[in-house]
Amino acid sequence: MTNTTTLRASGGPNWSHRLKDAGFWAEWAALVGLLVLVIVFQALNPTFLSPGNIASMLVAAAILVILAVGQTFVIATAGIDLSIASVMTLGAVVFGQMYQAGLGLGVASLMAVVSAGAAGAVNGVIVARGKITDFIVTLGMLSAASGLALILSDGKPVTVIDPLLLRLSTTGIGIFGWSFVIAIVVAVVAHVVLFHTRFGTHLLATGGSPESATAMGISTARIKIAVYLISGLLAGLGAILLVGRIGAAEPAANTAFLLNSVAAVVLGGVSLFGGRGTIVGPFFGALLLIALVNGLTLLGVSQFYQPLAVGIVVVLAALLMRFQK
Amino acid sequence: MTEQPQVAEKTAQPPRDVLLSCDDVSLSFGNVRALVDVSLTLRPGEITALVGDNGAGKSTLVRCVSGIHRPDRGTITFDGARTDFHSPEDAREAGIETVHQNLALVEDLTVWQNLFLNREIVRRLGPVGLLDRRAMQSRAREMVATLAVNVPAVGSRVRRLSGGQRQAVAICRAAGFSSKLVIMDEPTAALGVQETARVEELVFRLRDEGHAVLIISHNFAQVIRLSQQVWVMRAGRCVGGRRTAETTGEEIVGLVTGAIGS
Ligand SMILES: Nc1ncnc2c1ncn2[C@@H]1O[C@H](COP(=O)(O)OP(=O)(O)OP(=O)(O)O)[C@@H](O)[C@H]1O
Numbered sequence A: 001m002t003n004t005t006t007l008r009a010s011g012g013p014n015w016s017h018r019l020k021d022a023g024f025w026a027e028w029a030a031l032v033g034l035l036v037l038v039i040v041f042q043a044l045n046p047t048f049l050s051p052g053n054i055a056s057m058l059v060a061a062a063i064l065v066i067l068a069v070g071q072t073f074v075i076a077t078a079g080i081d082l083s084i085a086s087v088m089t090l091g092a093v094v095f096g097q098m099y100q101a102g103l104g105l106g107v108a109s110l111m112a113v114v115s116a117g118a119a120g121a122v123n124g125v126i127v128a129r130g131k132i133t134d135f136i137v138t139l140g141m142l143s144a145a146s147g148l149a150l151i152l153s154d155g156k157p158v159t160v161i162d163p164l165l166l167r168l169s170t171t172g173i174g175i176f177g178w179s180f181v182i183a184i185v186v187a188v189v190a191h192v193v194l195f196h197t198r199f200g201t202h203l204l205a206t207g208g209s210p211e212s213a214t215a216m217g218i219s220t221a222r223i224k225i226a227v228y229l230i231s232g233l234l235a236g237l238g239a240i241l242l243v244g245r246i247g248a249a250e251p252a253a254n255t256a257f258l259l260n261s262v263a264a265v266v267l268g269g270v271s272l273f274g275g276r277g278t279i280v281g282p283f284f285g286a287l288l289l290i291a292l293v294n295g296l297t298l299l300g301v302s303q304f305y306q307p308l309a310v311g312i313v314v315v316l317a318a319l320l321m322r323f324q325k
Numbered sequence B: 001m002t003e004q005p006q007v008a009e010k011t012a013q014p015p016r017d018v019l020l021s022c023d024d025v026s027l028s029f030g031n032v033r034a035l036v037d038v039s040l041t042l043r044p045g046e047i048t049a050l051v052g053d054n055g056a057g058k059s060t061l062v063r064c065v066s067g068i069h070r071p072d073r074g075t076i077t078f079d080g081a082r083t084d085f086h087s088p089e090d091a092r093e094a095g096i097e098t099v100h101q102n103l104a105l106v107e108d109l110t111v112w113q114n115l116f117l118n119r120e121i122v123r124r125l126g127p128v129g130l131l132d133r134r135a136m137q138s139r140a141r142e143m144v145a146t147l148a149v150n151v152p153a154v155g156s157r158v159r160r161l162s163g164g165q166r167q168a169v170a171i172c173r174a175a176g177f178s179s180k181l182v183i184m185d186e187p188t189a190a191l192g193v194q195e196t197a198r199v200e201e202l203v204f205r206l207r208d209e210g211h212a213v214l215i216i217s218h219n220f221a222q223v224i225r226l227s228q229q230v231w232v233m234r235a236g237r238c239v240g241g242r243r244t245a246e247t248t249g250e251e252i253v254g255l256v257t258g259a260i261g262s
């Protein structure tokens, strides 16, 4: 059944039609890759799929999933948030300072999210109103946010031992740690926002064709500001989970989180040129990256090889998607 | 040059039978003077044509009226009120729908998403509004069916459409929302014979339903066939206007090329 020249408008999506859509494959490529990895690692080391290992992978994936969702929103508008990990560091340091000052978990968490959100909003306003390339603005913020984190913390980590925060990463529902549950909720909400709200449609239109979006009365500047704000807020949420996970607020660089957040989005089949993307794709992309690192560790491969492996997988995935078109 | 009103700075109220009036509208892009003191009027319930050679400034004028550009100087009065559109949304709110020369479609969105772009149907669930995709898809099918040109399933992405199909989608969109004025910038440029005839039928139907239509075309036969009023632009200026019934194709050609002075 072809759908290009039928005279009358026919029904909704059907399966044969979806299977021929390159976007469909791009969306599920990360899941297919994940399954392949799982099968290979399980064959090589049977502890890979033990409940304990799955649970620890999911907890490790939570922060990356949340960052990848934020990155997806930005990349879908044809931007990129290079500052996402430094902003998370800034959020973590703000959290640590507030907590150390005795303001309690609630205030510390709120301020972490607010400060990271503010950094995101600054990115958005400069990109949208100052009409400066996303790449440059967020590169500047990468440096500025890390600098601020160093200044605020005076370069020293703050130990945060909070029973409630500890429970986020140590308990949960079955094998799903609370931090992963939070990540799932974030992903589901993001999916609904992207595909079932006007904002989501306007976001994809802004990424796909800013001139057309503008001509139809969409304020692309407002969309740009919004996606960077969202990215910042999610980095703030990631900061809380990060502090919970390592039990300290450190002014560390967290570069791996930046690279992996972009990698998860690419693996998830989101176009770097904007305009098309999903949440499911980057979600599985993030799981794939975590599974890769975890599996290599289980197999006793030196840590030094892990970034190399991640790099190869990402470039291979990008090449695969290129050939599909 | 009988139709042009004098500068309406303080003469305020335009005549009742004027829907849109541009008065001394000028716009430059750097050194390019795209519009120089353009003045013209449009009557309600009429089809008005705008003609001129490539680069004459027709699309630029359209983009001023539809809120994409803001004129450097001059005023645009629509439906009795002086307009100051800051964005295309303002123009759409005021009742101006436009088929742009570049069509303004988003390739990665589906036909129905493009038809409802920024006019989405939303179901309210408490504080959040969720898209009513079903309603938009079925309305989109109706919109497409009324034009009945070769448009594919409304669920397909615009990227897969032919040039003519895209044009049909853009026209459907402009015609689909209740508006006072529909502007079409070369709507039949990429269309076949049958499709062109369909679009012309649609233009007549829009007029019969009470919309005013401003159509830009390089096809003088079409202009004579469709319009009641023709305006001619040359090198950024509006060099003349004629009632279509009182002019000929030759005279319009003469005005366009400059063989006939204004
Ligand atoms: N955004 C812009 N920036 C700079 N110059 C522009 C811009 N838009 C239009 N121009 C210039 O303004 C002039 C008028 O262009 P316009 O597109 O209005 O012509 P047109 O009458 O629609 O021509 P055509 O029949 O080819 O569509 C041209 O010289 C063009 O180069």
Ligand SMILES: [Mg+2]
Pocket (backbone or CB within 6 Å): B058, B059, B060, B101, B185
């Ligand atoms: Mg033009």
